[in-house]
Amino acid sequence: MPIPAVLPVPYPPNANRNKQSVEVPGTKKPGQTAAFPFVSLSSPDAFVNVVELFDSGRQRVDGKHPMLGWRPVVSQNPLKYADHYEWLSWDTVDMRRRQVGSALHKLFADGVVGGGPLRTVGIYSGNCPAWQVVDLATHAYEIVSVTLYDTLGKDTVGNINHTEMSVIFVANHHVASVLKLSSKIPTLKMIIAMDQLPTESKTILTAWGEQVGIKVTDIVELEEIGKANLREPIYPSSDAVITICYTSGTTGNPKGVVMTHGNLANAVHAQMYGIDITELPVSIAFLPLAHCYGRMIELSIIGRGGSIGYWSGDPLRLLEDMQILKPNMMPAVPRILNRIYQAGMAAAELPGVKGALFRHALSVKLDRLHNTGVSTHAIWDRIVFKKVQAVLGGNVQLVSTGSAPMSPAAIDFLKVALASEVVEGKAIRAEGVTYYTTDFMHGPLSQGAIFLVWVFGLHTYTDFSIIRYGSTENIGTATRVWFNDVASAGTVGAPQVNTELKLVDVPAMGYTSEDKPHPRGEICIRGDHCFAQYYKDEANTKATIDEDGWQHSGDVGLIDESGRLKIIDRVKNIMKLSQGEYVALERVESLYSACPVVAQLYVHGDSLQSYLLGLVIPDPVQLAAIASRVWGTHVSDKDTVALDRAIQDPKVYGAILDALNKQARLVGLQGFETIKRIHLSNELLTVENGCMTPTLKLKRKDVYSKFKKELDALYALPEPSSKAVKL
Known part of the structure; x- marks a missing residue:
């Protein structure tokens, strides 16, 4: 299979920021348009399944290179973690995913588990190396993972029954919780603890499982089965189902988004465009892997041969985790960045010299940003933000975030606080014209840039930030702001390289694709990364995807003179x-x-x-x-x-x-x-x-x-x- 030789893919230096997307000639039609994405599953060197992503990363590093890390617990009472990370190497992860995958393959083949229309396997745990090992195993043996949030509790019943799940990997502390629910989950046949169970606990839980007809084991025992029955990994077709990922359920019951290998591989491939960091990534992992955003970020790192360090699971220890790990990448969400902006505004109101100095430094940097596009300042970055670097470990070069738009004021503040770029994106829909990205821009990274987290006197450090937006239905991939785009504040940028976009009239709200000076309407997207169905939910599928394959997002946007999108309203929740x-x-x-x-x-x-x-x-x-x-x-x-x-x-x-x-x-x-x-x-x-x-x-x-x-x-x-x- 082809493996892209150059990852990530930087923007060309001559990309025109004034023409970030263009109308596809001849596609303007009442109610629909047609166009083709820049990067599709048929593009040269494209990943067509997620197993190829793993191969891509493994070929870029020595097998002993660290891949998945964690801080060991050194004391339970009081709870204390080691002051270092321990690591599974790429070779070890490869061996373990083969053993887990081979064992699952045998269990399904022998009829020990299974029985539903798909070979579904649940993962019910917080972030940890074993979570990723299990998911990689399902990728490589054509098994469908069903990701469950660690906080669901008794609500796991609905998702287990919905997917007719027969086997589930769970965090050790969830084993008893799932056994208590056994009468409500008739399809479940096996529970596998994500870590080795202590002998006494295993004896008790196994006996309990026998009483309710569920076999209880742990991942160590499962890997022994796989070691005795090893099979080579399978390279599925692009249309093979890889996972069912549930939406967050803000407006009702969560919907199961059916993702294929092609969907996920295409989304991750697109995320590697426009990044100009050539060193191997090292990332802190604290966003829930049950959500597609966290998985997409980690697969992007895996595809480049990087290392992922998992947090200790306690928000109060996150900064400590980062200071020990010293990552060069940090995924985030707008809620976190908005809190940083709020705290920065509060700092600007402080009395005395500290507040005055901060206000002056901020004013100087904002003026410079608006007049020149430069977000750094040799004096104020050193004097006002000199304590920043150590808090996030001192090596952070990229902060990536997504899931919602941010205000222009917040974006501009973060640009100067990070001494760098804040790049925003969002998935949307509307009627009339299809747009897609045709030009790309490459901008030099800010050296010694600073990310000020003015929260309770804490500071952090980084080089630049990418703000993304997407939805579970498009694997978190839709649009993104270009680096060094001074005029981008208030917009969500241009479509990503694999995304088609069009605007659809919303007559009830007065938005049309003929509006002047900018077309407006509900935003629709399409591409090889977009899902095709909700699991066992034809009504919601038809309400979201039209007959031409366009995904309707419920957001209302306009397309500005440079081809950027701006979110101006919401069809849903109005x-x-x-x-x-x-x-x-x-x-x-x-x-x-x-x-x-x-x-x-x-x-x-x-x-x-x-x-x-x-x-x-x-x-x-x-x-x-x-x-x-x-x-x-x-x-x-x-x-x-x-x-x-x-x-x-x-x-x-x-x-x-x-x-x-x-x-x-x-x-x-x-x-x-x-x-x-x-x-x-x-x-x-x-x-x-x-x-x-x-x-x-x-x-x-x-x-x-x-x-x-x-x-x-x-x-x-x-x-x-x-x-x-x-x-």
Whole structure:
């Protein structure tokens, strides 16, 4: 099989940033268009299955090169991790994936497991080397992995039964939990612990399994079966199913996205375009591998022969993990970067010399960015941000992020804070014209660049950042901002090299492909990376993919004069107020969330009402500062009793309302888009309380249900004044 000789693929130096996508001649038709992506499964040197990605990486490094690493536990009570990483080499991972894959192949062939329409194998665990070993094994032996979020608990039942799963790999601490659910998962025949089970625990769990008709074993025993029955890896066709990956379920039950080897291989191949870092990647892995974004990032590293160090699983230890690992790559999500922006804005308001110095440094760098496109500064990068480098280990060159758009102000702040580029992308749909990327731009990396994380005095370091956006349905691959594109703030960039894009009219919202000066509409994408079906869900499949294979995203965008996309609205999660105005709730939340006082925000609307409500969870540091100022005495952000009293104080919530109103004016929200009444709470919205998905997106229906009493009470009050008020 062909293996691309040069990875990653840099942009050509003569790429024209003023023409980042072009209309395909003759494709403009009512309701549909047609075009062809730049990189497809039939392109020269294209990966056509994911097994080739592994081969590509292995051929680029010595077999003893470290591949998958972890920090060993040296004490359970108290919990303590080693101050170093231990590693599985590329040769060891290759051997283990063959053993695991061969064992699974034999179990299915002998009828020990199986029975459903697909040979599905579940993975129910947090990130760890064994997770990746198991997934690589399924790739190489035509087995379909079904990824389950580590936080699902009893909700795993639905996904197990939906895919008629007969065997599941689980974290050791989940074995008993799954056995408790045995009566509800009749297809399950085998549980395999991801790590070796202690002898006493294995004896108890095995006996329990025998009582409920489920065999319990561990990965060590499974690998012995594989070692005795070794088979060579299989290279599946591009249309062979590789995995079923569930959506986050923000608007209802999660849907099982059926991905093929071709889908995943094409998406990963496209992500390797436009990266100009030639050294072998070393990445920290903390984004959940159950989500396609985390898997896509790790496969991109594997395809280049890189090393992946898994975090210890504790957010409080993430920085410690990175300081020990010293990665040169860090995947992130916009929620993290938005928090950095909020904290930076808070730092700019600090009193005294520190605040003044920060404001001046930020102003100088923003002016330079806007006038010249240069994000570095020899003096201020050294004086203001000199403590940055050590926090993330000192070697980070690339921060990659995706899943949602960011505000222009946040993007510009991050460009100068990172002393580098912030590149954003998003998957979208609309009617009229198809666009695809035809030119690419190569920009030199910033040397000694700085990524300021102005959160509680912490700092970090990096060279540049790629902000991506995509969805599970397109493997997180749709559009991306070009490096060194000064005018890109507020846009989500041009289509990636494998992506076709078109805009579709949305008459009810007044968007059309004929709008001037820029065509507008709902965004559709198509390409070899886009999925073809939801598993056993024909209705939702037809609602998402049209007869020409276009994936409808529900986002509304425009295409600017340089061929970049800008997200301007949302078809889904919009509602109409009683006076007839349409409001995109997620957009309003995104714009308000840049306010430093906001830790979390949920915007609620009712079509029988003329205004919006807000549920605000204040940032504890900001809330403590406001309370201290109002009460004239110091309040600690750790004093939960005082913070709970603060949100009941009219003067405190008045200050919070003032901050929200200031933010609304700053971002240009129209009157009907502003929040008129709010409810304050110090209870975070979490996965555990059912208000967020495992990918940290709001579950709107569940948030409303939880706070229904408080929000309905706000609507029961008389019509509000122009200023927001609180019950």
